[in-house]
Amino acid sequence: MTLEVVYFAWVRERIGLPRETVETDAATVADLVAELRAREDRYDLAFSDVSVVRVALDQVLSDFDASLKGVREVAFFPPMTGG
Amino acid sequence: MAVRVQREDFDLGAELAALREGRTDIGALVSFSGLVRDDTGDLQALELEHYPGMTEKALAEIESEAHRRWDLNATLIVHRFGPLEPGEQIMMVAAASPHRKAAFEAADFLMDFLKSRAPFWKKETGTDGAKWVDAKEDDEAALKRW
Numbered sequence: 334m335t336l337e338v339v340y341f342a343w344v345r346e347r348i349g350l351p352r353e354t355v356e357t358d359a360a361t362v363a364d365l366v367a368e369l370r371a372r373e374d375r376y377d378l379a380f381s382d383v384s385v386v387r388v389a390l391d392q393v394l395s396d397f398d399a400s401l402k403g404v405r406e407v408a409f410f411p412p413m414t415g416g
Numbered sequence: 417m418a419v420r421v422q423r424e425d426f427d428l429g430a431e432l433a434a435l436r437e438g439r440t441d442i443g444a445l446v447s448f449s450g451l452v453r454d455d456t457g458d459l460q461a462l463e464l465e466h467y468p469g470m471t472e473k474a475l476a477e478i479e480s481e482a483h484r485r486w487d488l489n490a491t492l493i494v495h496r497f498g499p500l501e502p503g504e505q506i507m508m509v510a511a512a513s514p515h516r517k518a519a520f521e522a523a524d525f526l527m528d529f530l531k532s533r534a535p536f537w538k539k540e541t542g543t544d545g546a547k548w549v550d551a552k553e554d555d556e557a558a559l560k561r562w
Contacts, residue, residue, distance in 0.1 A: 392467070411548065413535055416450050416531040
């Protein structure tokens with residue numbers, strides 16, 4: 334499947350790009366993260382501590398165990414600091 | 417109900433006046449505005465990044481939840497993004513209700529959820545360089561109050 338993967342804040346800075354299209358057979362978010370980490374050091378670094386990374390699927394907060402079935406956009410970012 | 421995400425500043429007084437314009441059913445209007453605070457005296461800029469699309473949806477959902485929980489006449493959330501300077505306004509919420517308690521509680525609720533559930537990130541630039549602001553554990557814990 335084809336996913337649009339977007340990154341924000343320091344996740345974006347560590348990976349070095351704001352968005353990319355990813356071809357993957359990953360079943361879950363955790364599987365996708367494992368695939369990305371295996372690619373290059375910058376991904377490995379960005380996801381080295383997933384306790385400080387949040388994920389949204391199609392712009393709704395989700396978690397790393399969630400299925401990617403039917404999902405088009407996956408976003409990774411740090412805990413939010415609005416207000 | 418209204419949510420706005422914008423680069424430009426806002427006029428808090430004008431926003432509150434517009435919210436109650438022509439209405440006689442509002443008995444209590446509570447507002448909060450968040451400002452760029454310089455704790456150390458060397459903050460040069462605060463950059464606010466957000467997730468266009470998800471931001472508006474998340475804020476609208478938080479606002480809807482407040483209307484489900486309290487008897488509210490109207491609410492408004494305005495949040496800025498982009499580069500800001502110390503002392504500038506970052507955001508505001510307002511909650512109007514027939515009664516004071518609901519207005520206070522709803523404004524407090526909107527702020528607690530906005531801080532941890534709306535996709536905004538702050539980056540501070542000071543004399544030592546730039547640093548992303550860490551989320552506070554207290555902010556996440558605050559959600560359990562509700």
